Amino acid sequence: MSTRKLRIGIGGMAIESSTFCPHRSGYEDFRVTRGQELLDRYAWTDPAHELSAAGGGIEWVPLVHAVALPGGPVETETYDRISAELVTRTREAGPLDGLVYDIHGAMSVVGMTDAEAALTAAVRAAAGPDTLLSAAMDLHGNVSYDFARHLDLLTAHRLAPHEDAWDTRERAARKLVERLRDGKGRPYRAWVQIPVLLPGEKTSTRLEPARSLYGSLAGIEAKDGVTDAAMWVGYAWADEPRCRAAVVVTGDDADLVREEAGALARGYWEARRDFVFVGPTGQADACVAKAVASDARPFLISDSGDNPTAGGAGDLPYMLGRLLANEDLAAGRATALHPGITDRAAVDACFTAGVGASVELRVGGEVSAGTGPHAEPYALSGEVVSLQTLDGVRAAAVRRGGVTAVLTERRKPFHTRADFGALDPHTYDLVVVKIGYLEPELYGMAADWLLALTPGGVDQDLLRLGHHRVERPLYPFDDEGFEEPDLTPALL
Structure with a gap:
């Protein structure tokens, strides 16, 4: 020795x-x-x-x-x-x-x-x-x-x-x-x-x-x-x-x-x-409706297809549009916090306008615009309710109806209570985070939660993404008639 x-x-x-x-x-x-x-x-x-x-x-x-x-x-x-x-x-x-x-x-x-x-x-x-x-x-x-x-x-x-x-x-x-x-x-x-x-x-x-x-x-x-x-x-x-x-x-x-x-x-x-999903799943509108109707607060929803900590762009406004399409949220009868959509230009505009100002923005699609209808910028008008710097990243919160969208100048995860800064997620009915399975602090925070099967670069529905270079056969792309594979290990 x-x-x-x-x-x-x-x-x-x-x-x-x-x-x-x-x-x-x-x-x-x-x-x-x-x-x-x-x-x-x-x-x-x-x-x-x-x-x-x-x-x-x-x-x-x-x-x-x-x-x-x-x-x-x-x-x-x-x-x-x-x-x-x-x-x-x-x-x-x-x-x-x-x-x-x-x-x-x-x-x-x-x-x-x-x-x-x-x-x-x-x-x-x-x-x-x-x-x-x-x-x-x-x-x-x-x-x-x-x-x-x-x-x-x-x-x-x-x-x-x-x-x-x-x-x-x-x-x-x-x-x-x-x-x-x-x-x-x-x-x-x-x-x-x-x-x-x-x-x-x-x-x-x-x-x-x-x-x-x-x-x-x-x-x-x-x-x-x-x-x-x-x-x-x-x-x-x-x-x-x-x-x-x-x-x-x-x-x-x-x-x-x-x-x-x-x-x-x-x-x-x-x-x-x-193998099954780590939590209950659903399409975006169904998840939002179930969360609004629930008594569990805060109710967390994962915007899983645009999760930046799995490789998503983090700039898709898809879930923002689905939240504001819900009548209770649009009218303010229920509240939702949705961090963090990446859009440097929108953040610049909010910081220039200041807290309390009314703004009209086109939010999201900073790098994803043109990749599909889910990635096109969303027309958001509302009030700037918060301006912060979180881990060196400027973040602006804009409220419309009962929905507060947090916009960030760079891609940023929201995994812990500290990531939200002065915005307290516990004070909202819904918290919709760009994530997949909930990290430990979010999991502990959630009174209930759903994994929304949303579109994006890390779509959970692998079959609709369009893989063509992976070696086949490969489960779940191939299943019925799949011969037993040779699983004999090689000794290196």
């Missing part, structure tokens, strides 16, 4: 990209960290943390990390700029014993088919063959053969919503350190893809069968000869051959990891028809 000081790099590029979204992710969309700022992202890089202090200690080497809110595909120039810096810093930092590779797994880049495979191959070449690479990923990532073969360890979240995201990163680091300390070298990786592609809203670990499937991973990991067990549902809103579920079991017992990976893959395949 080695007791010398280890040198371990940390870096990566993380974004979830919908190829059905007209938005394009540029350099300004990424938060790029280097040096001490990068190390400060991770509690376990503190020299006093037991992981860093054990053995001969660890020198954590900050490379570069770039992370962005999910959105459309990354611009080629942006990918080239970030990947070049990561590769250069990796090469210049050498020799490294290991590298914690903090990514997402569902990044799409304009003009590329498997961006993560290309990036990982370049990082592997820069790090050299003797450096162990350990990837921490989102379970909504994709794991192609070309991607996985360049990695030595790879793990993913085990909860959706991802309350264990930071636990996953620490697990990737801890497993890497353990291997380097024990001197075991590269483990076997049993890899298999499953011809199933489901949206995250149908694979939440709050419900079966995902709860039991993901709940079994820790027990598999605890077996002698196994280092880690991971399962990915894939990313449903990219149209690429790699998009499908996958399993990787890592360890030193080749037969055991292959056996466990095969069992997990078969269990997922056999349960494919059992």
Whole structure:
């Protein structure tokens, strides 16, 4: 067992990209960290943390990390700029014993088919063959053969919503350190893809069968000869051959990891028809009518098709139109709060007019206009009732009848109470948020809720999106007459 000081790099590029979204992710969309700022992202890089202090200690080497809110595909120039810096810093930092590779797994880049495979191959070449690479990923990532073969360890979240995201990163680091300390070298990786592609809203670990499937991973990991067990549902809103579920079991017992990976893959395949939406669903008008008629307050509705934290544009005014089409809401007999429609020009106009002013706006469709009737700007007249800056993003609230629409100058999620600022969501009858399954604080806030099956770049109805590059057959695009797939894991 080695007791010398280890040198371990940390870096990566993380974004979830919908190829059905007209938005394009540029350099300004990424938060790029280097040096001490990068190390400060991770509690376990503190020299006093037991992981860093054990053995001969660890020198954590900050490379570069770039992370962005999910959105459309990354611009080629942006990918080239970030990947070049990561590769250069990796090469210049050498020799490294290991590298914690903090990514997402569902990044799409304009003009590329498997961006993560290309990036990982370049990082592997820069790090050299003797450096162990350990990837921490989102379970909504994709794991192609070309991607996985360049990695030595790879793990993913085990909860959706991802309350264990930071636990996953620490697990990737801890497993890497353990291997380097024990001197075991590269483990076997049993890899298999499953011809199933489901949206995250149908694979939440709050419900079966995902709860039991993901709940079994820790027990598999605890077996002698196994280092880690991971399962990915894939990313449903990219149209690429790699998009499908996958399993990787890592360890030193080749037969055991292959056996466990095969069992997990078969269990997922056999349960494919059992996955259901994480909450009750409906079309937009039915959801609004049911919420207005309910006594549960606040009643939350997910505008799921335009969820910016899944890759939606966040600029569709579709739900705003459906709210104001409801007579009770239009007349003010019921109230609704609807954040956050992205429209910089409308926000500028509201800030110029000031609180209390009457405005006439064309709201939404900033990048999506022209992609369908649901994406055309909505004519909104009303009163400016709030002007705020939320997490560095200017936000204007405009009220018409009983509906208050929150407009933002940039794409912004509303997941926590703090995200709403001075606007208290508890004081409204309805809160309609651009999200899919409710994040924990919203889930706790909701007296009741519905998942509205709305249009957009992350439409829950995969069959109407128009996938044509995914490998077929693939469930749910193909079902009846689908032959049993070969789920024999490959040993990497």
